[in-house]
Amino acid sequence: MRADARKNYEHLLAVARVVVTEEGADASLRDIARRAGVGLGTMYRHFPTRETLFEALLRTGFDELAANAEKLQAADSPGDALVSWLREFVACAHNYRGVIDSMVAAIEDPDSALHASCTTMKAAGARLLARAQAEGAARTDIDGTDLYALGGALAWVGDQPALSSRVDHLFTLITGAILTPRSTHT
Amino acid sequence: MRADARKNYEHLLAVARVVVTEEGADASLRDIARRAGVGLGTMYRHFPTRETLFEALLRTGFDELAANAEKLQAADSPGDALVSWLREFVACAHNYRGVIDSMVAAIEDPDSALHASCTTMKAAGARLLARAQAEGAARTDIDGTDLYALGGALAWVGDQPALSSRVDHLFTLITGAILTPRSTHT
DNA sequence: ACCTGAACACCGTTCAAGT
DNA sequence: ACCTGAACACCGTTCAAGT
Numbered sequence: 543m544r545a546d547a548r549k550n551y552e553h554l555l556a557v558a559r560v561v562v563t564e565e566g567a568d569a570s571l572r573d574i575a576r577r578a579g580v581g582l583g584t585m586y587r588h589f590p591t592r593e594t595l596f597e598a599l600l601r602t603g604f605d606e607l608a609a610n611a612e613k614l615q616a617a618d619s620p621g622d623a624l625v626s627w628l629r630e631f632v633a634c635a636h637n638y639r640g641v642i643d644s645m646v647a648a649i650e651d652p653d654s655a656l657h658a659s660c661t662t663m664k665a666a667g668a669r670l671l672a673r674a675q676a677e678g679a680a681r682t683d684i685d686g687t688d689l690y691a692l693g694g695a696l697a698w699v700g701d702q703p704a705l706s707s708r709v710d711h712l713f714t715l716i717t718g719a720i721l722t723p724r725s726t727h728t
Numbered sequence: 729m730r731a732d733a734r735k736n737y738e739h740l741l742a743v744a745r746v747v748v749t750e751e752g753a754d755a756s757l758r759d760i761a762r763r764a765g766v767g768l769g770t771m772y773r774h775f776p777t778r779e780t781l782f783e784a785l786l787r788t789g790f791d792e793l794a795a796n797a798e799k800l801q802a803a804d805s806p807g808d809a810l811v812s813w814l815r816e817f818v819a820c821a822h823n824y825r826g827v828i829d830s831m832v833a834a835i836e837d838p839d840s841a842l843h844a845s846c847t848t849m850k851a852a853g854a855r856l857l858a859r860a861q862a863e864g865a866a867r868t869d870i871d872g873t874d875l876y877a878l879g880g881a882l883a884w885v886g887d888q889p890a891l892s893s894r895v896d897h898l899f900t901l902i903t904g905a906i907l908t909p910r911s912t913h914t
Numbered sequence: 915a916c917c918t919g920a921a922c923a924c925c926g927t928t929c930a931a932g933t
Numbered sequence: 934a935c936c937t938g939a940a941c942a943c944c945g946t947t948c949a950a951g952t
Contacts, residue, residue: 547935572925581937586927643888650890684901691891691898695881702829704836705877712877715870719905733916758944767918772946 551588554578555598558589562599566701567640571595593648593655596641603634604659611666621679624670625717628693631667632713635697642697649690664690680720692716737774740764741784744775748785752887753826757781779834779841782827789820790845797852807865810856811903814879817853818899821883828883835876850876866906878902 543551557578561569571592575585589595607630614623635642648656649664668686675682696716700709729737743764747755757778761771775781793816800809821828834842835850854872861868882902886895 544934550936570925571927582927583929583938584936587935592926646888646890684897687891688894688898688901691885691888691894694888694891695885695898698884699877699881702832702877702880704832705873705880708874708877711870712874712881715874715878715905716902719901722908730915736917756944757946768946769919769948770917773916778945 547588550578550580550584554580554585554588555595558595559599562595562638562641567592567596567638567644591655593644596638596644597655597659599638600634600641600645600656600659603637604663607631607634607663608666611663611670614670615673619679620670620674620677621721624667624674624680625721627667627670628689628696628717629713631663631693632696632700632709635694636700636709639701642694642701646690646694649687667693674721681722684720689720692720733774736764736766736770740766740771740774741781744781745785748781748824748827753778753782753824753830777841779830782824782830783841783845785824786820786827786831786842786845789823790849793817793820793849794852797849797856800856801859805865806856806860806863807907810853810860810866811907813853813856814875814882814903815899817849817879818882818886818895821880822886822895825887828880828887832876832880835873853879860907867908870906875906878906 554574558569558574561574561577565573571585571589572582575582578585589598607627610630611627614627617623617626635645644654644656645660648654648660651657654660664686667689671680671684671686671689674680696709696713699705699712740760744755744760747760747763751759757771757775758768761768764771775784793813796816797813800813803809803812821831830840830842831846834840834846837843840846850872853875857866857870857872857875860866882895882899885891885898
């Protein structure tokens with residue numbers, strides 16, 4: 543990439559970080575280009591798709607999440623490890639209001655720029671879940687897709703101004719339901 | 729209301745039902761007016777706001793839900809009554825993809841056309857929850873807002889094509905977590 | 915009373931023309 | 934190679950003009 547192009551790319555990304563934080567996932571791409579002082583075509587050249595932009599914005603969080611999953615795979619308590627990963631997943635998605643929808647849709651859309659990242663993340667969560675299940679720490683009637691759905695649902699709750707104050711509380715409720723082995727039911 | 733106006737209103741509503749079912753909550757109002765063969769101003773006269781349209785679309789479901797809540801208030805098992813109401817709530821919201829966001833935002837926005845309906849619904853759910861709690865059938869560390877949030881989260885899951893197949897399963901998981909009294913924890 | 919559609923200010927996306 | 938901005942087809946919202 544040419545030096546000027548790289549500079550444009552970085553600047554667009556920095557501006558997008560601000561605008562998407564403010565306006566959420568349906569922020570105006572035109573507005574981002576404008577505020578970056580760059581032609582509209584440049585925006586589309588670097589980020590041909592809205593998902594491409596999200597992927598770049600979420601890149602850091604995704605990588606951290608993957609690295610952390612690796613570490614947690616060897617943690618003492620597989621139950622705690624699972625909960626800790628899910629918390630980070632929710633926080634990562636909640637970073638930009640509304641992106642969770644794209645992160646979910648990407649799972650079934652191989653053409654999405656988010657497909658690879660999200661599939662990897664889902665697999666990492668599934669591995670942590672499987673280990674917890676193998677050690678009897680998590681209920682065995684759910685799989686990686688259910689886990690991803692629950693994390694997504696919590697991120698969605700966090701995105702709603704009227705509900706966001708409850709997200710920690712409901713996180714505890716839901717992880718409690720995941721961790722409680724079925725053998726302790728009444 | 730004049731006869732011709734009433735006719736336009738009914739027709740717009742019928743067309744909107746089709747279009748919003750197809751396209752979801754962010755369907756084009758212009759397109760609805762066009763497909764109804766009506767001027768754009770007529771659309772705005774009858775439904776000055778997107779929420780006004782949603783309110784009319786959801787009216788029937790809301791009324792049924794309210795009537796059902798009344799009946800369930802006297803049901804034998806307050807736990808089953810709560811679960812049954814929540815299931816109907818989720819189904820009602822899931823009727824039109826994406827409306828759940830407006831139904832949630834309306835709770836804190838007195839100016840929304842959905843405010844009255846949604847506040848009433850939330851209160852009905854809260855009453856059923858309170859009865860279940862009083863009889864020891866539901867955990868006591870959640871309130872009506874938490875219940876509304878959980879129902880909303882499930883409706884959101886149902887709205888995502890990649891996740892909708894899990895909504896029944898996750899409904900069971902979540903209602904299980906609501907109903908399990910804390911006294912049975914390990 | 916009610917309806918119409920032009921007008922305005924936006925948007926996403928593409929692409930010929932420039933450097 | 935890369936950038937620009939006009940052009941196109943949309944959108945929500947308002948409002949003067951019609952019946």
